[in-house]
Every structure is written in structure tokens, then in C-alpha cells.
Amino acid sequence: MLVHSRAGRWTAWTVFFVLFLPLFALPFLVVLAASFATHWSGALPSVPTLAHYREALHGDSLHALTTSLLTATGASVSALVLGGWAALAAERLPRRLRRVVDALFMLPLAVPSVVVGLCLLVAFSQPPFLLNGTAWIVVLAHTVLVTAFAHQSVGAALTRLDPAYEQSAASLGARPLYVLWRIRLPLLLPSLTAAAGLCFALSMGELSATVMLYPPGWVPLPVRIYSATSRGSLFEGAALAVVMMAATLAVLLGVSRIRNRAAHR
């Protein structure tokens, strides 16, 4: 306990909440309140309505939601395979080579997402890989962007893994692939699901690379939110944002339930 006096403690708490509430709690409440409103000219929004949600769950907006869900699922699964495989393989490499592989997989984090989008646009607009204008280029961009997180969390979990299990399995004659499948992957399952949840959430909200390369038939939800707000439909944008946050939270919750079950086994 660093602050002993009662007055000092109350001062610290007051400072905390004066900073915390307007900066972090208010944004969510405001977006939520705006999504049910049609006007906001006073202190509080007015003219409550559910019309924005009706619109957000129909037609093009519903299509944008499913597009986002499909893209995020595809991107997080492939990022998990690519990043997890790289982390598992890098563990067997000599130290110096391992650092190179780790650095290569972290590189997409250092490059602005817009530049990642530009890179894919330049590379995949010409044969032999003509992906520009298809949904695949969006999934590919999201994969590139979230692989770093999958690689990082699987790599961190690997360093915490007790080598005794796999060594005893190997000393009993299990082949490396069998050890991987029956010992290491089950032990890694909690961190793999955590990484999958993080990748999914990041991909659901990805905007920067997506605006560079989305084709007309594959418009993810963040782009739809941007086009709504940029033409002035702020309240419709707020409803779409709430739908996006709710979908993300629902998936994160489901993933953490799987994780708990895996951890208890």
C-alpha cells in the first residue's frame, strides 16, 4: 500500500475515474446510445428508434457482416497454421537462424497496414498470381497482418512448455510427428485458441489494408461503416459498429469457453 492516508487514497481514485471514465468508458456508451437515436443536438440523443438495426441486419449490411465473419475465420485459421508452424519449426533451428525467422514473421507489424495493402496490390495484379478483384486478396491481406500475432503467442507458449513430456514420449519411441500431434499440440491448445481469438478480433476490425484492395462484391463491415459515416449517416454507422463489436465479442466468448475446457482437461 503506497498511499496511507484516506484522503490520499480518495484523491488517487478521483484522479483515476476523472481520467478513465470520459476517455475509455464514454466512447462505448456514446456509440451504443447513438445507434438507437436519430438526433443528437442536446446533451443526450433523442428520438429513439430501432430502424438502424433493422437496416444493419438486412441487405448489403448483412452481406458485409457475413463477409467480415468469413474473412476473419479464413484469415485466423490460415494465420494460425502459418504462424504456428513457423514457431514450431523455428524452435528446432540454431539460435541465430531462429532469430532471423522470428524477425521475418514480426516484420508485417512494423510495416504500416496500408503499405501491406499496397504491396499485395502491386504483386497480385499481374499474372501468374492475378488475385486483384477477388475475395482472396482480402483474406490474404488479413492473413499477412495477423500472422505476426499468431506466431508471437505460439512462440511465447512454446518457451513455457515443459520439455519433460515430449522427452519422455520420445524416449518411449514416439516419432517426432506423433509427439507433435499427441503431446505438444494438446498442451499448446489453450494458447492456440487464445491466438485464434486475437487474430479473429483484429481481422474483424481491419480497415487500413482492406480499403486498399476490397473488390466491389466483398465489402467487409469496417469499410461499410466508413462509407456510412463519410456520407453523413453517423447513426447508421454507430449501429453497424455495435453489430461488429457484438459479433466480435460473441466469437471471443465462444473461443474462451473452448480454451477453459481445454485447460481443464
Next chain:
Amino acid sequence: MASPERAAPLPAGTAARRTGPRRVLPGWLWALPPVGALGLVFLHPLVLVVRQSLSPDGGGHSFAAYAQVLQQVPFRDALWNTVWIAVASTAGCLVLGSVLALVIAFVPFPGGRALSRFIDVFLAFPSFLITLALLFVYGTVGMANGLWTDATGAADGPFTFLRTPWGVLLAEITYFTPFVMRPLLAALSQVDTAQLEVASSLGARAPRILRQIVLPEVLPALGAGGSLVLVLCLNEFGIVLFTDAKGVTTLPMLVYSKAILDGDYPGACVVAVVSVALSVTLYTLYRAVLARAAGGARRAGA
């Protein structure tokens, strides 16, 4: 647990070799497929962008595109905006994040744990939501201006900073502060409370305890959080796009407008290369300053 077998991990493949003449693929072969895939979808495209920035439409190699872009006033404005907004945001996040994390860690209150969970959720949402929310708080139609016009009867409110660089700064500080708080909270939970009690019973006051005991302990975490936020701010795009201000252009925004709105791909590639170089340079510089500061703190503590 001090048996030699446990202490020295077996080298990869030893067990398999012992059990028979099974063929074991060398480790680097397993690393090839993921590295190859990354090369195809990211490294090779990155090289193509650099190459396109160096080769004008006529063919050959030249820095003509660089000379042209570097002279443009919009580019210089964007460069300056990117740097100062990122540096100011990082400083703001470090100060704000430290204050909030210190209160959560050392002046505990009921619900503090739930708040840490809330911060984790915050990190999972995209940045542009903050700008969207700020539009309802400080925008022309919004809470703050609404309160003002209700109270004074004026036609317009006084809050017009949202479509200026200050709006971007506020949004970035709000969004990126949790990135500082999370490693900091982890480090603060490792600080030995007995040390704090001893220092306090010897008569040290809170500021001195923070400076001499807590700060050296959490400096690496603070540095890690700060460097992450600096790079993320330099690369931030969603907040700037949603702010939608004519006067606020950053380098990522310039890449987007050149490539998508103007169709000027060589120009976009030049700005992209400059943007990546800037991120890497500032990151390296920051880490060097931090290493020197940490060395200084260690010398002062010894």
C-alpha cells in the same frame, strides 16, 4: 529434480536415432514451407514495391520519383504531421498509462480486476471506433456542443478541434494508452511489496518510492509499451481516415490517397518506402535512447 538427464535437454532427433534407422528430416527443412509462404505473400511484394519506386514508367532505374515526391508540399506536411502526432501521442500514452496503472496497482479498489479485463477487450476493437465515438462527444452534433448550446443558448458550441490534428491526437492517446498499461500492469504486479513497505517505514514518501524503487523495476515494460505505441502511431490509418480532415494528412493516408484516389502507383510506392523507413528509424532511435537511459538508471542505482 537435479538429475543430469532433466538438466540437459536432449538434442532434437537423438531419441529417434537411438531407436532405429529412421530417417529424420533436418530442422531447417521444416522451417522452409512457412518461410516460403511468407516470402511469397509478403516479402516478395515488399521488394516489388521498392523496385517500382525506383523504376519510372520509361524503364531503367532512377531516383527521379523520389526527387519529385520529396519536393511536394503535401508530402512534407504529411511527414511532419506523422512524426509530431506519433511522438506526442506516445508521450501522452506513457504519462496517462503510468498514472492509471499505478492507481490500479497500488491504490486498489473493488472492481479493479474487472477494469483490467475491460482494457483487454478494448485492445480487440479497431481504432476507428474511437474517432466515431468522438464525433458523438465533441462533433458539431454531439454531447459537449449540445450541452454548451443548451446552457448558453448560442447557435454553435466551442468544440471544433475534432477535424484538426488535435482530434487525431486525442483519439490516438485514447486508443493506444491500454497498449502501455498492459505490460506496465504485468510489471507492477512483480514489484516486491516488502521493498515498498521497508522504504515507507524508513520514511520515504510516495514520490521517492516511485522514483527509486518502482521506476527502475518497470522501466523495461514502460519502454516496450512505448516502442510499440510509437510504431503503431506512425502506422495508424483508421483514425486519420475517419477524422476526414482536409488539413490532416499522414504518410499512410498519403499512400492511400495517391494509390486509390489518384491512381499514382509509383508515387504511392515512394511514400510507402519512406513511411517504412521512418518507422524503422524512429523505432531504432527510441530503443537506443531507452538502452542509454536504462544503463544510466542502473549506474545511478548501483
